[in-house]
Amino acid sequence: MPRFCVDTPLHSDAVIALPDDVVRHVAVLRLQPGDSLVLFNGRGGEYGAELVEVERRSARAKIGEFRAIETEPPYRLTLAQGIAGGDKMDWLIEKAVELGASGFVPLATARCVVRLAGERAQRRQQHWQGVVRASCEQCGRNRLPEVMPVRELGAWLDTLSREPAPDELRLLLSPRANIGFAALPEAPPQGDVTLLIGPEGGLSADEEAAAVEQGFTAVGLGPRVLRTETAGIAMLAALASRWGGW
Numbered sequence: 001m002p003r004f005c006v007d008t009p010l011h012s013d014a015v016i017a018l019p020d021d022v023v024r025h026v027a028v029l030r031l032q033p034g035d036s037l038v039l040f041n042g043r044g045g046e047y048g049a050e051l052v053e054v055e056r057r058s059a060r061a062k063i064g065e066f067r068a069i070e071t072e073p074p075y076r077l078t079l080a081q082g083i084a085g086g087d088k089m090d091w092l093i094e095k096a097v098e099l100g101a102s103g104f105v106p107l108a109t110a111r112c113v114v115r116l117a118g119e120r121a122q123r124r125q126q127h128w129q130g131v132v133r134a135s136c137e138q139c140g141r142n143r144l145p146e147v148m149p150v151r152e153l154g155a156w157l158d159t160l161s162r163e164p165a166p167d168e169l170r171l172l173l174s175p176r177a178n179i180g181f182a183a184l185p186e187a188p189p190q191g192d193v194t195l196l197i198g199p200e201g202g203l204s205a206d207e208e209a210a211a212v213e214q215g216f217t218a219v220g221l222g223p224r225v226l227r228t229e230t231a232g233i234a235m236l237a238a239l240a241s242r243w244g245g246w
Contacts, residue, residue: 002029003038003046003137005144010039010047010063018059026051026059037061042136042144045069071141073100073245075188079232080105082199083150085113088229089124090131097135097145099236100245104128104147107156111201121150153207157214164215167191172211173235175202175225177218181238184219188243197232 004022018026031037033051039061040046048064079101083089093104106128108116116124128147136144164170168191171184196203196211203211212218226234240246 001036001038002026002031003040003140005042005133005137006039007041010041010066012047012063012066015052015060015062018061020057023057023059026054027056039063040136040142042133042142044143046142069140069142071139072102072143073188073240073243075193075239075243075245076102077193077195077236077239078103078105079236080107080156080194080196081232082107082109082153082197082203082228083112083114083116084199084228089128092229092232093128093131093147094135095233096236097132097141098139099233099240101145101236102143103145104132105156106147106150107153107196108150109153109199109207110204112199116150125149153203154210157210160214162214165191169193170196170211170214170216171235172196172203172208172216172218173198173221173231174208174218175220176205176208177220179217179219181219181221181235184239184242186242188245193239195232195235197228197235199228202228 006019006022008016031051031054033054035051037049038046039049045066045068047066049061050064051059052062053060079096081104083106084092125147132145132147167189169189196216208218221231221234
């Protein structure tokens with residue numbers, strides 16, 4: 001059944017006009033009045049709905065019963081990712097949403113190939129938020145992860161308290177790490193988890209040292225060096241298996 005995210009309050013028995021982007025999807029799917037769909041607004045749960053009107057540039061749906069369906073993992077993980085080039089960031093964000101990431105921080109680091117600032121950075125943030133939304137529609141998540149504005153790594157680290165809270169976990173993926181995945185806790189922490197990953201070429205030694213000073217633990221993923229778009233996905237999948245996120 002088609003699933004659409006609409007940024008508006010939803011209430012059973014209400015009839016709402018669907019936003020333009022959803023109207024375009026309705027047209028592409030050739031949906032007609034009487035067809036069923038699912039609507040959610042990213043704040044939890046979803047509603048069954050029925051199309052009651054489909055025009056060339058508009059569509060309306062009657063909202064049905066609320067379903068308190070949750071598909072979130074039993075932990076909150078923010079992926080702080082050094083900006084990767086090409087389409088890698090789109091792919092990485094899409095897959096990270098499927099694997100349960102709760103938020104994203106795009107980071108400008110010393111070895112980033114792509115440099116984003118000003119309006120260009122804002123446009124990319126909006127684009128990545130659209131990738132998140134589409135991925136939630138596809139994978140069945142009803143809570144919308146947030147993509148934060150692009151930040152310089154050093155400035156972002158300065159916003160963090162030097163010592164993480166007792167129930168918080170900060171992880172830095174590094175091929176230079178002496179601690180392996182097996183050393184991580186067997187159960188998910190009660191607090192937030194932050195996973196920091198560098199771009200192509202990784203983080204510099206100085207950047208890793210700065211992260212460690214802010215309470216990050218450097219962790220390795222074995223003898224092979226993974227690409228930046230592989231490392232985060234591999235770690236998210238491994239943590240989901242370890243912490244009950246599947």
